[in-house]
Amino acid sequence: MWIDTHCHLDAPEFADTLEVVIQKAANKDVKAILLPAVKAADCASVKGLAHQYSQQIPGLVYTLGIHPLYTNQAQESDIQILESHIIDSLSDPRFVGVGEIGLDYFVEDLDPHRQEFFFNAQLDLAQKYQLPVILHVRRSQDAILKALRRRNIPGGIAHAFNGSFQQAEQFIGLGFKLGFGGAATYERALQIRRLLQELPLESIVTETDAPDIPPAWLRGEGIALNEPAFLPRIAKELALVRGIGAAEFSSATWCNAMQALPRWSALCADIPSLNLAP
Ligand SMILES: [Zn+2]
Numbered sequence: 001m002w003i004d005t006h007c008h009l010d011a012p013e014f015a016d017t018l019e020v021v022i023q024k025a026a027n028k029d030v031k032a033i034l035l036p037a038v039k040a041a042d043c044a045s046v047k048g049l050a051h052q053y054s055q056q057i058p059g060l061v062y063t064l065g066i067h068p069l070y071t072n073q074a075q076e077s078d079i080q081i082l083e084s085h086i087i088d089s090l091s092d093p094r095f096v097g098v099g100e101i102g103l104d105y106f107v108e109d110l111d112p113h114r115q116e117f118f119f120n121a122q123l124d125l126a127q128k129y130q131l132p133v134i135l136h137v138r139r140s141q142d143a144i145l146k147a148l149r150r151r152n153i154p155g156g157i158a159h160a161f162n163g164s165f166q167q168a169e170q171f172i173g174l175g176f177k178l179g180f181g182g183a184a185t186y187e188r189a190l191q192i193r194r195l196l197q198e199l200p201l202e203s204i205v206t207e208t209d210a211p212d213i214p215p216a217w218l219r220g221e222g223i224a225l226n227e228p229a230f231l232p233r234i235a236k237e238l239a240l241v242r243g244i245g246a247a248e249f250s251s252a253t254w255c256n257a258m259q260a261l262p263r264w265s266a267l268c269a270d271i272p273s274l275n276l277a278p
Pocket residue numbers: 006008036100209
């Protein structure tokens with residue numbers, strides 16, 4: 001069985017096809033998906049989706065947060081709205097952490113100070129409620145590491161990781177797993193492939209970031225949208241790059257994700273089809 005630790009099922013690209021997209025993923029043995037919210041106004045809908053499709057994807061879970069790309073349009077009062085959603089969700093076993101949060105120093109029209117305000121305020125919430133975080137890290141590895149070191153955050157996942165070995169080791173030292181997906185299926189992605197080959201296997205988790213980051217073979221087929229049903233094929237290509245068998249990679253990446261997000265692990269332990277060794 002396979003796990004997609006980062007999938008935006010609530011993206012407008014899936015609005016008309018969601019039922020089919022989820023069923024296709026279920027048919028491909030994707031048993032668990034993490035759905036991160038990207039703005040305060042979406043908190044209720046990601047929670048709703050995680051419950052609505054739990055029959056098809058038993059390990060479907062969500063995190064709540066404000067994505068750096070949405071900070072230009074966010075209000076400071078969204079932090080209070082987010083906190084009240086977090087409080088309401090603490091009793092929900094499908095709620096597993098704070099995210100997607102982070103810093104994006106690649107997109108130029110984002111105000112860095114605004115981004116830092118929302119990122120720091122959300123890290124404070126993660127610390128207050130002792131929740132792991134799902135991080136968006138783009139040209140901001142060192143700033144994010146610095147903010148994490150100032151707090152006591154119980155780890156999480158640095159998604160779509162693309163930093164140096166030294167930065168990777170620092171995230172791992174702070175209790176983080178690193179997310180790999182479609183980007184590593186491109187032969188020219190030398191640095192990401194080297195990370196995937198050489199980092200400890202215990203630090204790697206799989207993700208699609210659907211509908212974004214389409215894997216290499218989709219380009220060839222002229223398909224622009226990534227989806228969770230592609231996770232197993234992406235993961236098998238990652239296993240090839242790593243030089244290990246698909247079964248070993250499936251089992252390791254499942255366990256790694258569960259270790260990073262204890263609430264996800266607790267949910268899966270209560271579901272008979274998920275608490276067997278993968
Ligand atoms: Zn994302």
